[in-house]
Amino acid sequence: MKYLYMIVLAVLSVQAIADDFDSLKEVRAFTDKTMDLFVQKRFSEGLSAAKAYWPLPKEEIDGLVDQINQQWSIVD
Numbered sequence: 001m002k003y004l005y006m007i008v009l010a011v012l013s014v015q016a017i018a019d020d021f022d023s024l025k026e027v028r029a030f031t032d033k034t035m036d037l038f039v040q041k042r043f044s045e046g047l048s049a050a051k052a053y054w055p056l057p058k059e060e061i062d063g064l065v066d067q068i069n070q071q072w073s074i075v076d
Helices: 002-018 024-039 043-050 058-075
Strands: none
Touching (some): 024 043
């Protein structure tokens, strides 16, 4: 599970720098907030916040949220 968090953090960081953030400090604050949501198991909120910065289509992110919600009990 730690690897999943690290991958998500890396993707968010790289993509966020390329889009709307002015500094690495802003990117770090955004990714920390997003990761906190994941740790709290608030996956829908975390991924919704990331939609604007991820290169994936929004429909795929919604599908990912559904898949996580369905399978989280097994992982947990």
